[in-house]
Amino acid sequence: MPHFPPQPVTVVPVPGESPKRAQSVAAQLMLPCRDQAGSADLLLVVGEVEAWLELEGVKVNVQFDSAAMRHRRKGGHNELLGRAVGVKADRKPSIFDATGGMGRDAFVLADLGCAVTLCERVPVLLWLLQEALSLASVSRYEPVRDAAGRMHIRSGDSRCRLWRLARSFILTPCSRSERRRQP
Template sequence: MQITPSQVSGRTARQVVVRPVLGESPLRAREAAAQLALPYHPVSRSDDIELVVGETSAWLETAGLKVAIRFDSAAMLHRRHGGQNELLGRAVGVKNDRHPVVFDATGGLGRDAFVLADLGCRVTLCEQTPALAWLLQDAILCAQVSRYDAVRDAVERMTVCSGQSEAQSLHAATVIYIDPMFPERKKAAAVKKEAMMLQYLSASHDGGESLMAWAWQQAIDRIVVKRPLKAPVLGERKASFTLSGKSVRFDVFVRNAHSTSVQQ
């Protein structure tokens, strides 16, 4: 994966700096700062968002808020068996003998991408925030040596791409998955914390409209959009069908030209 410094227009994201973990070799932190063209700060300062990089660990941190990505954490292993996975799988079109190739246009913390990879899909995750794309790539490398077979197996199907999804022209994917940021309500504290970090990091905050416009221009079979239950549909077109869970729904847009190859 090639990671380039963020050059996105519109709203300015908060500056990220890289710092090493106290008492560990600073080598990896220095390398990450150079690769991302981010300032390297050996010591913590309260105002920054820090990409903290240790010898074998890494996380994002600001003002006591810490967010790490671990695909074999207890929470992720628990999520492997959650009911929403089935819904996401159905929305994307997973069947016993069918595992669509997915382009996840809003990579974030890679949760949904991991679920899809765990269901057997090949997934490219695109993330516009370079530090987050770096963290996703690092999490995949860590998970490649996880003690859990299923985790190692799933991350083999995940690839990270750094930058804005709209810059990509898709040929191999059959499904585009979009999970734009939306105001968080009634969420568990841990989820709020992660959402807050993503908001701090995000440079573009158009609610997904430009992604939807771009997605319709790609040669894919379907677009799946994750929405809060009561949010309006993204874009101008009606969804082909919707799958609703307890707190979110998936709006599925099936391309007519390919409708013989995609079925709910």
């Protein structure tokens, strides 16, 4: 699943759930909303609570208190990332994540105690991030709520932001295929 949509996105409701939220999100993001779509379409599936991107049956969502993210918090990834930006017991740099994506790196750093501003320019991903952050802020896991409180999402192109004000920033390069698709 690519990190930014390579093709138009169609919003569909979760089968069996009210389509109202899907319709409202489609209007907000100015995307078409259909009851059903072809299996080759890139879908933003929106239910009454959950939402995810889906392409050919592969689902991707942003959920900061999922088992996978909780595993990531404890795994070596946070150590490596933390070391890369100079996190220490008494040093928690402010971070600007210029390539927000699914927010995983940003969450790991916020969980390590850093204040993280993440910027994402693709509206669908931005919306998923905002949804995930608001769910994380009421998570039943206290560390997830705490980390969510340190995360701030910004929209648009990072290059237009005053990221120089941050002491550290991270930039996860897009894959070659993603770069080729960029406008």
